Amino acid sequence: xxNYTLRRLLFAIPTLLVISxxxxxxxxxxxxxxxxxxxxxxxxxVRAKIRESLGVGEPIHIAYFKWVRGFFVYEPLYWLDQxxxxxxxxxxxxxIISYATRGPVFDLILERIPQTLWVVGLSYVFGILIxxxxxxxxxxxxxxxxxxxxxxxxxxxxxxxxxxxGLLMIVIFSVQLGWFPSVYDTTLDVNSWDTFILxxxxxxxxxxxxxLYNASQxxxxxxxxxxxxxxxxxxxxxxxxxxxxxxxxxxxVLRNSLIPVVTVIALGVPTIFSGAIITEQIFRVNxxxxxxxxxxxxxxFPLVQTLTFIFAILIVLFNLIADVIYxxxxxxxxxx
Amino acid sequence: MLxxxxxxxxxxxxxxxxxxxxxxxxxxxxxxxxxYLEEGELLSVVGESGSGKSVTMMSLLKLLPIPPxxxxxxxxxxxxxxxxxxxxxxLRQVRGGDIGFIFQDPMTSLNPVFKVGFQIMExxxxxxxxxxxxxxxxxxxxxxxxxxxSASDRLDDYPHQFSGGMRQRVMIAIALACDPxxxxxxxxxxxxxxxxQAQIIELxxxxxxxxxxxxxxxxHDLGVAAGISDRIMVMYAGFVVEHAKVKDLYKRPLHPYTRxxxxxxxxxxxxxxxRLKSISGLPPALHEYPNSxxxxxxxEHAFDRCQKENPLLMEMGDGHQVACWWDVEKGAPR
Ligand SMILES: Nc1ncnc2c1ncn2[C@@H]1O[C@H](COP(=O)(O)OP(=O)(O)OP(=O)(O)O)[C@@H](O)[C@H]1O
Ligand code: SF4
Ligand SMILES: [Mg+2]
Numbered sequence: 001x002x003n004y005t006l007r008r009l010l011f012a013i014p015t016l017l018v019i020s021x022x023x024x025x026x027x028x029x030x031x032x033x034x035x036x037x038x039x040x041x042x043x044x045x046v047r048a049k050i051r052e053s054l055g056v057g058e059p060i061h062i063a064y065f066k067w068v069r070g071f072f073v074y075e076p077l078y079w080l081d082q083x084x085x086x087x088x089x090x091x092x093x094x095x096i097i098s099y100a101t102r103g104p105v106f107d108l109i110l111e112r113i114p115q116t117l118w119v120v121g122l123s124y125v126f127g128i129l130i131x132x133x134x135x136x137x138x139x140x141x142x143x144x145x146x147x148x149x150x151x152x153x154x155x156x157x158x159x160x161x162x163x164x165x166g167l168l169m170i171v172i173f174s175v176q177l178g179w180f181p182s183v184y185d186t187t188l189d190v191n192s193w194d195t196f197i198l199x200x201x202x203x204x205x206x207x208x209x210x211x212l213y214n215a216s217q218x219x220x221x222x223x224x225x226x227x228x229x230x231x232x233x234x235x236x237x238x239x240x241x242x243x244x245x246x247x248x249x250x251x252x253v254l255r256n257s258l259i260p261v262v263t264v265i266a267l268g269v270p271t272i273f274s275g276a277i278i279t280e281q282i283f284r285v286n287x288x289x290x291x292x293x294x295x296x297x298x299x300x301f302p303l304v305q306t307l308t309f310i311f312a313i314l315i316v317l318f319n320l321i322a323d324v325i326y327x328x329x330x331x332x333x334x335x336x
Numbered sequence: 337m338l339x340x341x342x343x344x345x346x347x348x349x350x351x352x353x354x355x356x357x358x359x360x361x362x363x364x365x366x367x368x369x370x371x372y373l374e375e376g377e378l379l380s381v382v383g384e385s386g387s388g389k390s391v392t393m394m395s396l397l398k399l400l401p402i403p404p405x406x407x408x409x410x411x412x413x414x415x416x417x418x419x420x421x422x423x424x425x426x427l428r429q430v431r432g433g434d435i436g437f438i439f440q441d442p443m444t445s446l447n448p449v450f451k452v453g454f455q456i457m458e459x460x461x462x463x464x465x466x467x468x469x470x471x472x473x474x475x476x477x478x479x480x481x482x483x484x485x486s487a488s489d490r491l492d493d494y495p496h497q498f499s500g501g502m503r504q505r506v507m508i509a510i511a512l513a514c515d516p517x518x519x520x521x522x523x524x525x526x527x528x529x530x531x532x533q534a535q536i537i538e539l540x541x542x543x544x545x546x547x548x549x550x551x552x553x554x555x556h557d558l559g560v561a562a563g564i565s566d567r568i569m570v571m572y573a574g575f576v577v578e579h580a581k582v583k584d585l586y587k588r589p590l591h592p593y594t595r596x597x598x599x600x601x602x603x604x605x606x607x608x609x610x611r612l613k614s615i616s617g618l619p620p621a622l623h624e625y626p627n628s629x630x631x632x633x634x635x636e637h638a639f640d641r642c643q644k645e646n647p648l649l650m651e652m653g654d655g656h657q658v659a660c661w662w663d664v665e666k667g668a669p670r
């Protein structure tokens with residue numbers, strides 16, 4: 001297993017380099033001018049100066065090389081430096097700089113990660129925690145009212161887009177009832193019970209919208225996987241041994257049914273970082289999704305390139321993690 | 337109602353009826369079956385595919401999916417109780433405790449993600465209340481009993497690390513774990529190749545002598561049944577059509593269906609698969625409860641009474657029973 005993991009990791013490096021280059025080329029082809037959003041009163045010569053100082057218009061291979069060096073060498077060295085391990089001369093390192101803020105891209109990203117992890121990550125966790133028991137009960141009591149209701153709700157949750165459920169919730173719970181704020185306030189500093197309550201309140205709606213969406217998908221998977229397994233011969237064997245229904249369902253069947261579901265859950269983790277763009281927009285959660293949108297709108301190529309590439313890394317990484325988990329959960333799988 | 341019975345049987349089944357409620361209507365899978373099992377004896381149940389052998393035996397312990405299955409009538413007397421009326425908890429103690437089950441396909445009957453040892457130890461802990469350590473010790477003994485080499489090492493292997501024959505041995509070990517009074521083996525060798533079949537049959541013979549439990553052996557193969565059984569019950573379309581001590585059945589088969597089955601057996605001077613004949617025609621679809629003889633469409637002796645009345649089991653002396661209007665010995669209607 002360890003061998004396999006290492007081999008896969010080694011393979012991932014050239015794959016990711018190719019991906020990064022493709023992203024770079026595509027962004028390079030995209031029209032857009034990082035000075036386009038500056039006030040019109042700025043004269044053309046000044047704009048040209050600005051562009052030059054940002055490094056816009058450099059030949060693509062040089063720009064790409066600089067970015068790769070920034071991403072793989074200078075940024076890691078910088079962060080090592082931050083934790084007290086200094087290698088080389090820190091003053092010579094050019095970090096990846098955002099066109100828009102002129103600050104390092106990684107600082108921007110780090111600022112945004114907590115919001116995204118709290119809102120989107122928590123909704124994923126909630127989604128899973130809701131989905132698994134619902135899937136198990138729905139399958140065990142197939143066609144019961146519980147199953148019918150669960151099927152209906154997940155159909156709705158799955159087919160209605162999050163921007164619609166999000167707006168609907170804002171209309172009902174913010175505008176009509178006034179229970180929750182419609183705008184997520186990132187500057188809120190949680191330092192007392194009251195601010196904690198405020199934080200919870202502003203998280204309720206975005207988390208609920210995304211959790212509903214995630215739970216719909218995962219509960220369907222769980223249900224289907226349980227149904228597949230409930231009719232297997234080994235289930236009859238477990239009953240013939242005199243095991244209780246609880247053991248039959250929650251040990252024998254569940255253990256088998258979880259294998260594909262856990263894989264799907266692992267594969268879905270990267271979407272925590274990238275997939276909540278729309279929900280973040282609606283609730284004004286300034287997380288990574290929103291950062292990406294701003295970057296695209298402002299033609300902030302270093303930012304967009306870096307973010308997109310991080311998403312790509314996460315996808316490759318969690319594919320590997322999913323495979324490894326599969327191998328751990330299913331003893332029939334041998335990777336060597 | 338069954339003649340020639342000296343001691344009280346360990347299992348006494350009366351008028352068992354099981355149906356399946358399906359989208360295409362009701363399937364009458366088991367239509368009033370009665371049989372008994374005496375201590376330590378081996379009863380073979382033979383019949384073509386779909387004749388209701390498995391459903392009958394699984395009905396005893398309610399191992400069927402209910403619904404669609406429904407056990408509509410019957411009593412299953414075991415240990416002073418009617419198993420069909422037991423509370424689920426009490427029935428659970430019988431399953432795997434007093435009555436062990438082996439199934440047809442050893443490749444799918446074990447749970448693929450648990451170690452074999454865990455699967456053997458489960459009933460030991462559940463029914464006998466053994467500790468982890470005691471259960472492990474007993475599991476090793478059981479694997480040795482069913483002839484699995486280096487038993488203690490193999491406890492930590494997964495089912496896919498065993499061959500088909502070895503897996504069936506594991507299934508037998510599980511079924512025998514709690515010293516059952518009855519072992520029900522549902523075509524335990526059908527999925528295995530011939531040499532392995534013979535080994536498993538030898539093993540069961542040996543275990544039966546050693547442990548003395550009563551066995552119900554379901555099989556397609558009258559040849560196998562002849563070698564191991566005390567009595568044989570022939571089933572057709574959810575009915576018992578003939579029932580006799582093994583010698584009587586082979587010497588004096590009374591039902592046309594039994595005779596046809598015996599005729600399909602290869603005789604000593606013939607060899608090989610191509611010698612196997614089969615009975616022409618198909619067993620009936622059991623969508624309604626028959627009021628004619630269900631074998632009539634395939635029977636060479638069928639006459640007008642067979643179309644009007646379904647024959648029930650008739651006593652022919654010394655426990656030999658047959659359900660047929662035609663007396664094959666006299667060559668005339670009864
Ligand atoms: N789950 C089910 N739903 C509907 N009908 C069923 C179901 N299980 C069994 N039956 C029907 O019950 C009848 C008896 O089946 P059973 O499995 O007992 O036959 P069998 O004698 O064991 O055959 P085989 O030798 O193939 O195992 C068949 O006609 C079958 O179609
Ligand atoms: S009752 Fe009639 S049809 Fe049925 S087996 Fe006997 S002779 Fe044949
Ligand atoms: Mg069967």
